[in-house]
Amino acid sequence: MPMSIEPEPYRLRISGFDRSQERWIGTLLTLANGRLGVRGELELAGSRSNACFLSGLYNNIPLWRRELVMLPTVSNVYLPYHFDIIDRGSVERLLDMRRGLLVTRAGIGRSIEYYSENAVHRRRKNLFMQRIRLTSDSEDVVILPIENPLNPFLYGYTYTEHLSRERLVFSDNILRVFYRLRDADTMLEVRMMVDPGASSQLDRLVTRDSAGFIIRGRGLDVKRYVEFYIHREGAKGDLEEIVREEIPDWASLLSEHMDSWSRLWDEIGLEIDGSDRLAGSITFYTYHLLQLIDDDGEELMIPARGLHGIGYRGHIFWDTDLYLLPFLTFLYPRAMRGVLSFRCRTLEKAIQYARETGYRGARYPWESVDDGYESTPRYYPVDLDRCKCIDILTGEQEIHVTGDIAFSVLFYYNVTGDEEFMKRCGFRILIETARYWASRVEYDAGKDAYVIRNVIGPDEYHVGVDNNFFTNLIAKYNLKAAFNLVINALKNDEKLLEHLGVSLEEVMEWGRIAEKISLGRERDGVIEEFEGFFDIQADGKVVERGAKRVGVSKQADVVLALLLKEIVEGVEPEILRKNYEYYLERTTHESSLSLPIFATVAIMLGIDERLELFSRVLETDLGNMYGNTHDGFHVAAAGGIWYAILFGLLGIRLRNGELVYHPRRSGDLRLAVNINYRGNRIRISTL
Ligand code: BGC
Secondary structure (H helix, E strand, O other), rough: OOOOEEOOOEEEEEEEEHHHHHHHHHHHHHEEEOEEEEEOOOOOHHOOOOEEEOOOEEEEOOOOOOEEEEEEEEEEEEOOOOHHHHHHHHHEEEOOOOOEEEEEEEOOOOEEEEEEEEEEEEOOOOOEEEEEEEOOOOOOEEEEEEEOOOEEEEOEEEEEEEEEEEEEEEEEEEEEEEEEEOOOEEEEEEEEEEEEOOOOOEEEEEEEEEEEEEEEEEEOOEEEEEEEEEOOOOOOOOOOOOOEHHHHHHHHHHHHHHHHHHHHHHHHHEEEEOOOOHHHHHHHHHHHHOOOOOOOOOOOOOOOOOEEEEEHHOOOOHHHHHHHHHHHHHHHHHHHHHHOOOOHOOOOHHHHHHHHHOOOOOOOOOOOOOOOOOOOOEEEEEEOOOOOOEOOOOOHOOOHHHHHHHHHHHHHHHHHHOOHHHHHHHHHHHHHHHHOOOOOOOOEOOEEEEEEEOEOOOOOOOOOEOHHHHHHHHHHHHHHHHHHHHHHHHHOOOOOHHHHHHHHHHHHHHHHHHHHHOOOOOEEOOOOOOOOHHOOOEEEEEEEEEOOEEEOOOOOOOHHHHHHHHHHOOOOOOHHHHHHHHHOOOOOOOOOOOHHHHHHHHHHOOOOEEEEHHHHHHHHHHHHOOOOHHHHHHHHHHHHHHHHHHHHOOOOOOOOOOEEEEOOEEEOOEEEEEEEEOOOEEEEEEO
């Protein structure tokens, strides 16, 4: 069946079905509420990768240390003729983003009509709901199972087992399946309640890999409610807790869910006027970003691929802090606070990491999981048969993440004025990270400057380089921020130094290093990405040196650094333009984190009037541009789209402690949104 994907404002319509495309479509149609994610592959297709995820639920595993656990599939539906529908019938799916609902219609001619509604409840965080209506000429059979997942370890090679099914408990229309996780003290309970509707018959189904109910009847209207519970040994809420027996009221649960979505959209007040594709794509990425927010949680652990897939094994990168920063801080500050609260909880681990690697202060891991330890794999097997592995040095060298987190704390503070967060731990993060940089830099007498050697910048093609501009600039901001905050606070509190455990001498040193940190060479306004880049770069051509590619960048590096600088203090437009043009030619954009940054700068400079670059960014997941959307949603790219909206189209800047904005119209896109600044809500518009 040919397939088409049509974004419209607040709706995504997918017509037809193509099995070879279904895994990435399953990411586009994922439903989530910040805690629970349920992938959206067609429920009639019987896919074993149509799994669920719970935020923060990680397990030990070789190679990646710990990974997000792929949970059982709870949305698949089996009919005696489901393959006929897929192969011969029609399938039409609609993701209704205003209401947080996935609606599927399928059928064969007029004789069989299948209709379903799926939702992951926005308020009841562990609840997935599904309603199925079936009209056919005869009596029908529907099977609703809970299926054990297949956790791919290395695609195409092998699978891991995170869960082993220990126990099934059936009682009338409720099934409780208990799994033991590889972390042996943790049990997962998946509880399914089925409302079979009037005059239908319910039977049990148990196989080695699945358990559930078989429902028979005419004109079926079946509802199922699935809830996930984690039981940790010794923790409250044990396995024998009383199970609610009465069947929930579908309509009131659903309206609670839909009201919650519509209130959220109202608060954000996003209004877009433009082509359906443009406006629809923007609402699509925004919707998925909103699906990552758990508004009840104090802490948010957002993996690089969301709760939408197992890409990067559910690890948390700088993507979450730096790339989500503008969207969350301006539109949903509580969630940004949640993101940073995860960094608060893991600060002690970051202090330990710095110490273990020979430095002072706090050094955050390049890849994090729930426990805050460095989780970057040291190598990656590219060919298991021949035991061929590639070395991964990002864990050791991609240290800019520490400065990215500090930058995010400071930005969040400047925009929200959240003193409580800063007192609780924001100041400490800034101080401990500054301490790290002060111990990580070296003084180079020849340059009369502080240098940072042996790093990987955002451009990961170049390993072990010295003085990467991005890293040094972010370290400078970090040191300067800690210096300024302490010096200013000292005016009101003489005991502060004692309280913070720092000496005046140490603080003055941060100021000195910040002033004298090397920011490298410039050639006619173009800043060198790292020491020696100008000498090896070959006019945009990829140079192969052994297994390495040099001379071109993988992603925005200098341009991202300049963009951040422009946002918080200003950059001469001519410098921005020269660097943009120079690096645009020399960047492969192999990472999805790149194009949104170039698109933002292009809008700022007024050189992408027709929004061509921006429109390409909108294809990231909607067009499966990187060929890996099946692994999950590209969270950072979606965050990057909001860089382009807030700083590009709406022209927002922070200047001398104030918010300024100069909205600009680009192409035929008109847009308005509510943003939060220091407790006030401001509506900014290009309309
Ligand atoms: C990029 C990193 C990014 C990571 C996770 C890599 O390909 O180079 O900047 O943090 O993917 O999204």
